[in-house]
Amino acid sequence: MKKIFLSMLAAAVMTACSSSTEESTETVETATAEETVVEESTEAETEEPAEAPAAQEVTVELESNDMMKFDKSEIFVPASSKVTLTLTHTGKMKKEVMGHNFVLLAKGTSIPDFAAKAVAAKDNDYIPEGDAVIAHTSIIGGGESTSVTFDAPAPGTYQFICSFPGHYGAMKGEFIVE
Ligand SMILES: [Cu+2]
Structure with missing residues (x-):
């Protein structure tokens, strides 16, 4: 059951990061260790194309x-x-x-x-x-x-x-x- 959930997550991450296959693979590996990391990685990567803001x-x-x-x-x-x-x-x-x-x-x-x-x-x-x-x-x-x-x-x-x-x-x- 958990494996299925993770594969679905992985699929979602792959879709979100279709621009870079290498990065997606890395994210999936991390995901097996800790599921919450997946969300953070996905957010960070979807924000990347935008200009880096001057202020945090x-x-x-x-x-x-x-x-x-x-x-x-x-x-x-x-x-x-x-x-x-x-x-x-x-x-x-x-x-x-x-x-x-x-x-x-x-x-x-x-x-x-x-x-x-x-x-x-x-x-x-x-x-x-x-x-x-x-x-x-x-x-x-x-x-x-x-x-x-x-x-x-x-x-x-x-x-x-x-x-x-x-x-x-x-x-x-x-x-x-x-
Ligand atoms: Cu009040």
């Missing part, structure tokens, strides 16, 4: 829920990287009631002051005007997800919150660029 691209998955919680209190990214953060709301409640966003605050921003201004910015996804925000997503409700891509700020420790009214006390964490 990293993806961050952040979950939120009906319990008013993020699933991470610390997020680490490398310096000078391009970050794509995907926020998912795993709950069921509507965004008007239990909406969440991800807001990365500039250094030196007072969270309570920012949150107080955010309450008045409902029409702008609870993002008040000004330069206190490095990046943010829109507000989402249960079952939804949203992404934002931004350049990592200078190395250091930053704070992120959900700026939905009343949420920042429970929904906050550190965003660390290293």
Whole structure:
């Protein structure tokens, strides 16, 4: 059974990499050792034809829920990287009631002051005007997800919150660029 699955994987890899038979063979050999390697190799090889990006691209998955919680209190990214953060709301409640966003605050921003201004910015996804925000997503409700891509700020420790009214006390964490 496992052999059949691996051959199917191998076939998929061969199809994906029809440009190079040698590379495909290598990937298949690795696959017998560890199946997860196959996925990574396939991704890496399908991305090869594209131009090499100047900045390292990293993806961050952040979950939120009906319990008013993020699933991470610390997020680490490398310096000078391009970050794509995907926020998912795993709950069921509507965004008007239990909406969440991800807001990365500039250094030196007072969270309570920012949150107080955010309450008045409902029409702008609870993002008040000004330069206190490095990046943010829109507000989402249960079952939804949203992404934002931004350049990592200078190395250091930053704070992120959900700026939905009343949420920042429970929904906050550190965003660390290293
Ligand atoms: Cu929230």
